[in-house]
Amino acid sequence: MNTSLRILLDVAVRSVTLLVLSEAVAALYAASEPNDDGLGTGLTVMFVLVCAAAGWGLWDGFHRSPVRLCVTWVTIGLVVSSGTTLYSHLRFGEWSWAELANDLSSGLVFWASLIFVPAIVCGIGQSAARRSDTRARSRDSASPHG
Numbered sequence: 001m002n003t004s005l006r007i008l009l010d011v012a013v014r015s016v017t018l019l020v021l022s023e024a025v026a027a028l029y030a031a032s033e034p035n036d037d038g039l040g041t042g043l044t045v046m047f048v049l050v051c052a053a054a055g056w057g058l059w060d061g062f063h064r065s066p067v068r069l070c071v072t073w074v075t076i077g078l079v080v081s082s083g084t085t086l087y088s089h090l091r092f093g094e095w096s097w098a099e100l101a102n103d104l105s106s107g108l109v110f111w112a113s114l115i116f117v118p119a120i121v122c123g124i125g126q127s128a129a130r131r132s133d134t135r136a137r138s139r140d141s142a143s144p145h146g
Contacts, residue, residue: 057119
């Protein structure tokens with residue numbers, strides 16, 4: 001499978017998983033705390049998304065190149081933040097192009113950053129360490145004394 005197709009598959013699987021996870025956490029929190037004004041739900045969803053992205057980014061750091069890791073997670077951040085905004089507008093019946101454009105323009109970068117920054121920070125270190133370890137091993141095996 002070529003790299004572009006693999007990146008698209010990575011983005012699709014991770015985006016759908018994070019979208020479902022965020023909506024499940026929001027629904028569970030709303031059911032357990034019916035008097036919440038939305039702040040507790042939002043903060044809980046943010047925390048879960050940051051932790052999930054960091055954990056998955058760490059795993060990707062072991063298995064992906066740094067460039068592929070960055071491209072994948074920046075795209076995932078944009079897709080998930082757009083998807084959660086669109087879904088919330090559809091779910092709560094607040095559909096209007098003006099409101100959607102306003103929410104996307106004001107929150108897209110923030111929500112995308114909440115997802116891709118932890119994933120890249122956790123994953124890039126692992127990816128770079130793995131690459132340098134591989135180079136050191138190949139250098140040691142190539143030396144006449146190794």
